[in-house]
Amino acid sequence: MRLLKLVPDNTNIHFLKWRVPFYIVSLLLIAASLTLVFTKGLNLGVDFVGGQQIQVTFTQDQEAPVASLRERVEALGYGDPVIQRSGAENQVSVRFRLPPEIAENPEASDAMTTRVTSAITENFPGARIDDLSAVSGKVSGELFTTAMYALVLAMIAIAIYIWIRFEWQFGVGALFALFHDVVLTLGMFALFQFEFDLKIIAAILTIIGYSLNDTIVVYDRIRENMKKYRRMPLPELLDLSVNETLSRTVMTSLTLLIVLISLLVLGPASLFGFTAAITLGIFVGTYSSIYMAAPILIWLGVSSDSFVPAEGPGDRAERVTPRP
Amino acid sequence: MLDFPRWKKVWYWLITLVAIAASIPSLVSMTGARWPDSLPDPQINLGLDLAGGSRILLEADPAQVARQRAETMEEAVRGALREADPPIRIGDISSRGATLSFMLEDPSEIDRAREILLPLMNGVGMVREWDLQVLDGNRFVLSQTQAGLETAVTQAMDSATEVVRKRIDALGTREPTVLREGDTRILVQVPGLGDPTALKDLLGQTANLEFKLVDQTASPADLAQGIAPPGAEIVPYAADSGFAGQQIAVRRLGGIRGDSLINAQQTFESQGNAPVVSITFDKQGADRFARLTSENVNKPFAIILDGEVLSAPNINEPILGGTAMISGNFTVESANQLAISLRSGALPVDLTVIQQGTVGPELGADSIRKGLIAMGVGALAVLVIMVVTYGRFGLYADIALVLNVLMLFGIMAILNTTLTLPGLAGFVLTIGAAVDANVLIYERIREERKRGRRVIAAVENGYKEASRAIYDANVTNFIAGTLLFLFGSGPVRGFAIVLIIGLFTSVFTGVTLTRMWVAGWLRRARPTDLNV
Numbered sequence: 065m066r067l068l069k070l071v072p073d074n075t076n077i078h079f080l081k082w083r084v085p086f087y088i089v090s091l092l093l094i095a096a097s098l099t100l101v102f103t104k105g106l107n108l109g110v111d112f113v114g115g116q117q118i119q120v121t122f123t124q125d126q127e128a129p130v131a132s133l134r135e136r137v138e139a140l141g142y143g144d145p146v147i148q149r150s151g152a153e154n155q156v157s158v159r160f161r162l163p164p165e166i167a168e169n170p171e172a173s174d175a176m177t178t179r180v181t182s183a184i185t186e187n188f189p190g191a192r193i194d195d196l197s198a199v200s201g202k203v204s205g206e207l208f209t210t211a212m213y214a215l216v217l218a219m220i221a222i223a224i225y226i227w228i229r230f231e232w233q234f235g236v237g238a239l240f241a242l243f244h245d246v247v248l249t250l251g252m253f254a255l256f257q258f259e260f261d262l263k264i265i266a267a268i269l270t271i272i273g274y275s276l277n278d279t280i281v282v283y284d285r286i287r288e289n290m291k292k293y294r295r296m297p298l299p300e301l302l303d304l305s306v307n308e309t310l311s312r313t314v315m316t317s318l319t320l321l322i323v324l325i326s327l328l329v330l331g332p333a334s335l336f337g338f339t340a341a342i343t344l345g346i347f348v349g350t351y352s353s354i355y356m357a358a359p360i361l362i363w364l365g366v367s368s369d370s371f372v373p374a375e376g377p378g379d380r381a382e383r384v385t386p387r388p
Numbered sequence: 389m390l391d392f393p394r395w396k397k398v399w400y401w402l403i404t405l406v407a408i409a410a411s412i413p414s415l416v417s418m419t420g421a422r423w424p425d426s427l428p429d430p431q432i433n434l435g436l437d438l439a440g441g442s443r444i445l446l447e448a449d450p451a452q453v454a455r456q457r458a459e460t461m462e463e464a465v466r467g468a469l470r471e472a473d474p475p476i477r478i479g480d481i482s483s484r485g486a487t488l489s490f491m492l493e494d495p496s497e498i499d500r501a502r503e504i505l506l507p508l509m510n511g512v513g514m515v516r517e518w519d520l521q522v523l524d525g526n527r528f529v530l531s532q533t534q535a536g537l538e539t540a541v542t543q544a545m546d547s548a549t550e551v552v553r554k555r556i557d558a559l560g561t562r563e564p565t566v567l568r569e570g571d572t573r574i575l576v577q578v579p580g581l582g583d584p585t586a587l588k589d590l591l592g593q594t595a596n597l598e599f600k601l602v603d604q605t606a607s608p609a610d611l612a613q614g615i616a617p618p619g620a621e622i623v624p625y626a627a628d629s630g631f632a633g634q635q636i637a638v639r640r641l642g643g644i645r646g647d648s649l650i651n652a653q654q655t656f657e658s659q660g661n662a663p664v665v666s667i668t669f670d671k672q673g674a675d676r677f678a679r680l681t682s683e684n685v686n687k688p689f690a691i692i693l694d695g696e697v698l699s700a701p702n703i704n705e706p707i708l709g710g711t712a713m714i715s716g717n718f719t720v721e722s723a724n725q726l727a728i729s730l731r732s733g734a735l736p737v738d739l740t741v742i743q744q745g746t747v748g749p750e751l752g753a754d755s756i757r758k759g760l761i762a763m764g765v766g767a768l769a770v771l772v773i774m775v776v777t778y779g780r781f782g783l784y785a786d787i788a789l790v791l792n793v794l795m796l797f798g799i800m801a802i803l804n805t806t807l808t809l810p811g812l813a814g815f816v817l818t819i820g821a822a823v824d825a826n827v828l829i830y831e832r833i834r835e836e837r838k839r840g841r842r843v844i845a846a847v848e849n850g851y852k853e854a855s856r857a858i859y860d861a862n863v864t865n866f867i868a869g870t871l872l873f874l875f876g877s878g879p880v881r882g883f884a885i886v887l888i889i890g891l892f893t894s895v896f897t898g899v900t901l902t903r904m905w906v907a908g909w910l911r912r913a914r915p916t917d918l919n920v
Contacts, residue, residue, distance in 0.1 A: 067919060068776045073838065121751070174585070195437075197745030203445065214875035218868045225867065229860055263810055266880045269872045270817065270887070273865040277824060280864065284857040312831040316824045319773065323766035323820035327813060331762035332755035334437075335813050342817070 070318065071311035079306050080299045083359035090244060090356060097251020104254050107146075109261030112208040114201035115161040116177055119334075122154045124190030130156060136187050140179055148259065152333040155194075157259070158184075173198060211265040215246065218269055222276060230283060233364040238279050241357040245275045245348050249341060258337055267341035274320065274342075275349025278313060279357045285309050286361070298366065302358045317350050392904050400904060403896070404791055410798035430801040434579070435808030435882050438756055440749030441579035442587060446739035448548060448572045450541045453737055454486035454532060457540055461508070461518065461530060462488055463641055468504050476501050480618070486537075488530040495526040505530075515539060541571065544736040549574050552739075554732035555590050574739065584744055594694045594738050595729035597646025597667075597714075599680070602688040602700055606637035626696035630717060636700060638690050644680060645734075648673025652730035654723040657715060663723040665714045667730060674710025682706035691716075693726070759812035767793070767819050774823060778830045779919045784905045785826035788897040792822050795893045796886070803889075808882030818890035824861075825898040828854040833920055843918055844910060851903055858899060862891050 110117040122128050133156065134147050142160055150157040158180070177196065184191050199207075219242050227235030249268055253260050285305040293301060324343045331339060413423045414432045423429055436443050462481050465488070469476040477493040492501055502522065509518040509530075517536030521529045545568060552574055553566040565577045578587060603620040616622045616637050623638055625631040651668040669677055680689070681703050690700040691714055698716035718726070771789065774782035796818065800807065833850030841849065866888065873884035909915075 067779050068773075070777070119751075192748065192750065194748045194751040195745065196747075198743060200742040203743050210875045214871045217875075218871045221867045221871070222864045225864055226860075262876065262880050263883075266810055266872060266876065266883050269868050273868045273887075274821065276864045276868075277821075277861040280860045281828065281857045284860065288853070308835065309831075311834075312827050315777065315827045315831070316821075319770050319823050319827070320817075320820040322769045322773070323762075323816050326766035326769065327759075327762045327816050329762075330758060330765055331813070331816070332758040332809065334751070334755065335759075335809060338810060338813060 069311070070314050075307045075310055076303075077307060077310070078303055079354055080303050080359055080362075083299075083355065083362075086355045087359065090352075093251070094244060094247050097247045097254070100251050100254035101247075104257070106250065106254055106260040107257040108208075109259045110159055110197060110199045110204065111261040112204050112211075113161060114199050114204035115159060116173065116180075116198045117160075117195070118158045118177070118181060118184070118193060119150065119195035120156050120158065120184055121152075121192045121194050122156075122188060122190055123192050125154050127153045128156045129188065133158070133184070133188070136183055137180060140183060142176060142180070150259070150334065150337075155333055207262060211262060215265065215268060215272075218272060219243065219246070222272070226280070226283070230287060231366060233361055233366045234283050236364060237357045237360040238276065238283070240360055241275060241279055241349075241352040242272050244352045244356050245271055245345060248348050249345055252344060253341075258340075263335075263338045264341055267338050267345070270342055271345030271349055274346060275352060277316070278350055278353035281309050281312060282306060282353050282358060286358070290366075298362050302361065306354055306358060313350060313353075317346060320346055392907055397904060400901060404795065404901070407795040407798035407802075407893075408791065410802045411794045411796075412798075414797055414801045430798075430804065432797065432801045433804065433806040434752070434756075435806045435811065436577055436579060436745075436747050436752075437809040438752040438807060438812070439579040440582075440747050440752045441577065442581040442584035442746045443575065443577040443744065444584055444588060444591070444741050445569070445743035446552070446574045446576065446591060447742045448541075448545060448574075448737040448739055450537070450572060451486070453541050453544050454537055455483075456736075457532060457537070458483050458486050458488055464508055465490075465505060465530070466641075468508060469501065472500070472504055476504070486532050489527055491527050498522060498526065501528070545572060545574070547733075548735050548737055548739065551733050551735050552576060552591060555728055556587070558728045558732065559587070559590065573742075580749070582746065582748075584746060588741055588744070590725060590728065591739060592741070593725070593729045594735045595646070595726070595732075596694050596734040597649075597730060598643050598692040599646075599677070600638040600640075600643035600690050600692060601680075601684060602690050603637040603639050604687070611635060611637060623690065623692055623695065623697050626693070626698055626716065631697075636690060636697060638692070638697075642680075644673065644676050646730060648676070649730055652727040654720065654727045655713075657713070662715065663718045663720045664716075665718070665723050665727050665730065667712055667714060669710040669712075671710075674708075677710065677712070678706060678708045682708075755809055755812070759809070759816070763812075763816045763819065766816055770819060770823060774826070778826075780909070781826075781830050781833075781902075781906070781920050784902045785823055785830075785898065787905075788826070788902050789819065789822055791901065792890075792893050792897040793819065795897065796890055799889050799893065800885070805885050805889075806882050807886075808880075810880060811882035811886045814883045814886030814890065818886065818894060822890070822894035822898055825854075825858045825895065826902060828858055829899070829902075830920055833918065837918055837920070843915055846918065847906060847910065851899070855899070858895065862895055866891055 120128075120133075128149060130147055130149065134145070137145050137147065137158060146159040148157055148159075149155065160176075160180075177198065181193050181196070185193065219239060222242065223235045223239035226238045246268055249271060252258075253264065258264075282305060285308055286302060289296070289301050289305050289308075293304075296304070321343070324339055324346065327335065327339045328343065410430050413427070413429050416423050417431065462483065465481065466478075469478060476497050479491045479493065481488055481490040483489075492498065502520070505520060505528070509520050510516055515535045516533055517539070519531050519533055521531070523529055549566060549568050556564045556566060556576065556578065559578075564579075565575070567575045569575045576587065576591070578584075581587065603617055605617050606620065610617070611622070614622050614635070619640055620637040621640050622635050624635040625633070646667070648670050649667050650670045653666050655664060655666045656662065657664050685703055685706060688700045688702050691698045693716075698714060701715075714726075767789070771786045774785050774789075776782070778785065793815070796815070829850050832854045833846050836846035836849045837843075869884050869888040869891065873881055873888065876884055
């Protein structure tokens with residue numbers, strides 16, 4: 065049986081030749097993302113800003129009547145609700161920021177919820193309330209801070225681990241690649257104004273994990289090749305390492321994309337944003353392991369001597385182990 | 389590397405089979421069939437977002453705990469100084485926030501008073517719970533220490549959690565969870581409950597029942613202005629007591645608290661059929677109740693619930709039997725709720741709802757079905773592509789993948805963890821990521837063969853060289869997962885759990901088990917070439 069090979073043997077693509085233009089593009093994208101996050105802002109969900117969220121499915125309609133829903137809800141006079149499609153065509157989420165005097169008073173906010181939900185179910189036959197949640201401003205503030213802590217701590221802890229296992233330059237490289245992935249994902253959320261809630265933080269941490277897998281595999285090969293080919297110039301050595309691991313990178317990204325796409329297409333609608341974020345992150349993460357994490361080693365001045373004391377000359381010899 | 393002694397094989401298979409066996413009950417009940425009661429039944433709990441139900445997050449105010457401690461201390465100080473021989477007289481005790489201060493009538497007794505009060509400042513442990521200062525030669529200031537307050541808050545929250553749990557159990561819903569979150573919060577989740585209002589009513593009631601003597605010296609004019617006579621306090625009537633809007637003055641000290649109850653039942657008044665709550669005191673409470681009622685025949689006493697007067701009947705005769713009726717303007721339902729609350733004990737602190745949510749059951753069922761379909765289709769595609777790419781080795785990876793999913797289910801069931809909607813996504817992602825270890829190893833074996841190594845050496849080197857990267861990648865993913873678990877809440881935590889357990893099972897099945905199978909095949913077939 066002839067087996068499938070997704071990547072031909074002995075590829076020799078000069079990835080690193082384009083490192084400067086790619087870096088410039090990436091830095092521009094990072095700058096653009098940061099600008100978007102700070103100017104346009106993230107469309108924060110109730111998890112993070114507090115308020116009331118009501119999730120509705122219109123079981124009798126193909127498409128949710130967003131405009132007339134907005135009219136009905138605004139007529140109640142509770143300020144400016146955010147009404148967005150969430151997941152499937154016939155599902156929407158309605159979000160309110162509670163006015164302070166209502167937020168302080170549990171009875172008033174309950175009464176308000178009841179009025180809104182009954183306005184929806186009375187005016188739209190077939191509307192089904194799927195999810196009701198209220199988050200007080202205090203809790204939401206905390207959720208946001210702890211989520212940010214989690215992101216920053218994860219990145220720092222991972223960088224320290226890589227520094228210990230490799231060299232400091234690798235730690236910096238991995239950290240930069242992760243920063244790149246996180247910022248670009250945030251930028252994407254700011255650009256398209258997708259709802260940004262706790263689940264998206266989970267998605268970003270997952271992206272960090274996968275992007276790091278790629279980075280580590282490439283770094284591991286770079287370390288190995290540095291011991292093997294002491295005289296090879298660094299750019300060439302990096303190219304060799306990326307090429308050698310290319311078929312694995314493609315294969316793993318492929319299996320991940322397969323399950324992600326099946327989750328996007330067949331999975332529950334409420335997971336759409338979460339899955340979409342991870343899918344996007346797989347691309348960004350694979351790209352950053354090759355174009356962000358590797359070339360930075362050249363500029364940070366990694367030398368082949370870094371790994372010499374770690375290994376004696378005999379270690380590369382063919383090993384003979386007794387067979388049972 | 390490829391050498392597997394028999395005992396190792398036995399162990400690996402044992403671990404695999406136990407974990408897989410543990411997954412069976414959950415899988416059976418997911419298909420809707422019943423699992424026989426006589427067999428052990430480790431189950432994965434479904435989170436609220438999958439099962440549907442209500443959740444509320446309650447928070448206590450530590451300042452309230454501090455105020456209560458100040459009240460207790462005030463009573464203790466008065467008692468100790470009164471019982472000194474000869475008694476030490478003091479002026480009014482003023483309490484600002486959680487600090488008490490008072491003056492002695494005779495400043496020369498300062499040292500004696502201090503001797504008496506010092507032992508009260510220490511708690512049960514070695515922690516000093518209060519600081520005692522003497523200012524201006526005559527003013528005692530007692531302030532609470534941070535350590536003392538923290539201990540008190542922890543204790544209050546522990547018993548509040550217990551009380552909440554008892555009350556919810558009394559509701560009789562299935563499998564509620566009551567969890568302490570952080571220092572001052574309690575999370576309550578009740579699957580299947582569509583409307584959290586009843587839950588909130590039940591938990592919103594502190595059920596702090598007190599019997600206090602009415603202070604009849606207060607003039608109606610003072611009462612209207614809210615001025616209490618010395619040693620008394622103003623308490624409003626409850627809204628449905630029939631005297632709404634009015635207030636009365638009651639003696640602050642010397643009453644009885646409802647925490648010495650042993651039972652509370654909803655019954656009906658002997659004449660007529662108004663719902664009432666009948667309560668029974670324990671021995672100590674019965675004695676004190678008997679003493680209070682015998683000493684104050686023909687005087688009114690107030691029945692106070694959560695700081696509001698329910699009624700203020702006259703004591704017609706001493707009540708000696710230790711049982712009493714609480715009448716108010718109850719309905720059968722509200723009387724029953726009060727009885728539940730009284731039975732489960734008073735909440736040591738007020739709890740306010742700071743977060744609440746309800747998920748409809750249709751959405752959850754729909755999510756599970758779609759999630760499982762996505763998982764099935766995704767897994768099938770991955771299985772096919774692995775065999776097509778790596779042949780026999782791919783098949784080993786596929787068997788490992790199937791075992792991996794089953795083990796993941798089984799271990800989650802053994803640990804009794806909760807599967808949430810993002811957790812379901814975690815499952816699907818684990819399937820995609822688990823084969824990464826196999827891909828790394830097999831690609832490496834291909835490379836080693838290309839470099840001309842013999843079969844055995846290539847396989848050995850493949851596993852050895854790939855292990856480093858696999859190890860590092862899993863450790864870093866573990867770091868990310870752990871932080872997600874520590875900082876995340878609710879559904880996100882469910883995702884982190886799946887991710888973390890999945891790391892362990894996928895390394896075990898993808899690396900250890902496949903190595904064992906490959907080694908076995910190499911020994912049996914002794915191939916001279918590898919089709920990988």
